[in-house]
Amino acid sequence: MFDLMKLELKKNNIRTYIISTFVISIIMLGFIYLLAYLPQFDPNDADLELFVGYNNIISLFSVINMTVFCVLSSVMYSRFVIEEYSGDRVLLLFSYPIKRRKIFISKLMIVSLFTVIAMVLCNFTIFAFFGVSETIYPLVNESITLETITKVIKTTFIMAVSAACLGIIAMGIGFIQKSIPATIISAFLLCSLLCNIVAGTLTSDAPVIVFLAITIIGAIIVSSIVMKKNSCMEV
Amino acid sequence: MTNGLAVKTIDLVKTFDGKEVIKNCNMTVHKGSIYGFLGANGAGKTTVFKMLIGLLIPNAGNIEILGLNRVDKENEILKNIGSIIETPMFYEHLSARENLEIHLSYMGILNSNIEGTLEMVGLKGTGKQPVSKFSLGMRQRLGIARAIIHNPQLLILDEPINGLDPVGIRQMRELFLELVKNHDMTILISSHILSEIEHIADTIGVIVDGQILEEVSLSSIKDKFLMD
Numbered sequence: 001m002f003d004l005m006k007l008e009l010k011k012n013n014i015r016t017y018i019i020s021t022f023v024i025s026i027i028m029l030g031f032i033y034l035l036a037y038l039p040q041f042d043p044n045d046a047d048l049e050l051f052v053g054y055n056n057i058i059s060l061f062s063v064i065n066m067t068v069f070c071v072l073s074s075v076m077y078s079r080f081v082i083e084e085y086s087g088d089r090v091l092l093l094f095s096y097p098i099k100r101r102k103i104f105i106s107k108l109m110i111v112s113l114f115t116v117i118a119m120v121l122c123n124f125t126i127f128a129f130f131g132v133s134e135t136i137y138p139l140v141n142e143s144i145t146l147e148t149i150t151k152v153i154k155t156t157f158i159m160a161v162s163a164a165c166l167g168i169i170a171m172g173i174g175f176i177q178k179s180i181p182a183t184i185i186s187a188f189l190l191c192s193l194l195c196n197i198v199a200g201t202l203t204s205d206a207p208v209i210v211f212l213a214i215t216i217i218g219a220i221i222v223s224s225i226v227m228k229k230n231s232c233m234e235v
Numbered sequence: 236m237t238n239g240l241a242v243k244t245i246d247l248v249k250t251f252d253g254k255e256v257i258k259n260c261n262m263t264v265h266k267g268s269i270y271g272f273l274g275a276n277g278a279g280k281t282t283v284f285k286m287l288i289g290l291l292i293p294n295a296g297n298i299e300i301l302g303l304n305r306v307d308k309e310n311e312i313l314k315n316i317g318s319i320i321e322t323p324m325f326y327e328h329l330s331a332r333e334n335l336e337i338h339l340s341y342m343g344i345l346n347s348n349i350e351g352t353l354e355m356v357g358l359k360g361t362g363k364q365p366v367s368k369f370s371l372g373m374r375q376r377l378g379i380a381r382a383i384i385h386n387p388q389l390l391i392l393d394e395p396i397n398g399l400d401p402v403g404i405r406q407m408r409e410l411f412l413e414l415v416k417n418h419d420m421t422i423l424i425s426s427h428i429l430s431e432i433e434h435i436a437d438t439i440g441v442i443v444d445g446q447i448l449e450e451v452s453l454s455s456i457k458d459k460f461l462m463d
Contacts, residue, residue, distance in 0.1 A: 096341040097313035
């Protein structure tokens with residue numbers, strides 16, 4: 001499996017996605033400062049209370065970053081899976097003496113791992129930078145506690161896994177439709193829909209865990225459907 | 236098990252949307268021979284080849300390749316097949332050499348003479364060039380290189396000389412003859428033009444509307460089925 005994953009990295013230029021992660025990190029760093037600064041525009045505006053305090057900022061930022069990484073994941077799936085399985089290259093891929101399931105799982109693993117690792121690194125870097133700057137020039141009228149740091153770590157991992165899982169679900173839709181736009185648009189719509197449902201409840205743990213469980217179950221179901229389709233696929 | 240045969244299909248049937256496109260296809264290819272598969276466009280040549288490789292599943296019938304049952308020993312068979320089906324596709328941003336390296340990795344082969352193979356197909360010195368810069372003829376040659384680099388026992392080539400110039404066609408014919416003579420390969424090669432394969436094939440199978448009408452030695456075929 002590890003060899004197959006290395007082959008996937010060799011076939012697809014992973015540098016593009018590493019550069020994308022850097023660019024996303026820079027943009028999102030700017031975004032977290034915007035979120036932190038928003039309540040200062042009009043301190044009396046009740047609507048802006050959503051952005052007050054580290055807990056709210058961490059939750060909102062993580063949800064938006066999850067959407068961004070889910071879309072990046074769907075772009076990767078478009079290249080690693082949709083393009084390969086819907087084009088003529090699938091003729092070659094299926095003529096190798098390796099089980100189709102193994103090749104497919106290697107693709108899923110490489111994209112999922114990349115999504116989780118990239119998002120975790122991006123989140124931690126941004127939060128670390130933001131945290132340090134807050135000790136020098138605070139924008140938020142709160143102090144950073146151990147609880148805040150725990151919240152960052154927990155939310156980051158949950159959202160990174162969710163981004164990878166939603167990416168898999170979007171890939172499944174794109175695979176059935178044999179369409180790259182369908183993959184990317186599905187990722188965006190899925191994130192938007194789920195984020196709108198759970199965004200208001202993200203400050204407490206239970207809804208976040210339910211959200212994570214739903215995305216994991218969804219990803220497992222979609223993966224099985226696609227693998228089954230893939231195994232008996234005629235080209 | 237059928238000794239001495241590279242390919243044997245028995246009453247192979249394939250239907251698409253209820254329409255029978257391959258009808259009771261019986262093909263016999265002897266080891267160490269070149270089998271020319273002749274038929275007009277749309278006759279069913281590629282469909283038969285795809286079934287041999289496992290890209291399509293027959294609705295009925297049986298396939299034995301290198302004495303092994305197609306369904307039971309799929310991976311073992313695929314290790315010993317080199318193929319070109321339709322237009323060969325590559326990873327465009329990678330070089331010819333890298334494309335071949337990827338192919339070898341998938342085939343589970345660690346060491347192979349990549350430069351030697353490129354030279355065999357007339358692509359000496361092009362190994363470092365990205366495939367995106369290759370002409371149609373060069374791609375076809377690289378496709379042939381990929382099909383033979385892991386030294387398979389059976390080569391399945393679907394119209395492999397499309398896009399080659401007359402010199403290239405001659406070179407590839409010589410290469411195919413050499414592969415059979417010196418590398419103990421068996422070649423199954425398709426074409427819709429008799430003159431393309433008549434110079435090299437030992438046996439020719441003629442497929443018309445999904446049915447193999449006859450498998451005959453080359454000498455008698457010209458009088459029976461003259462095709463453009």
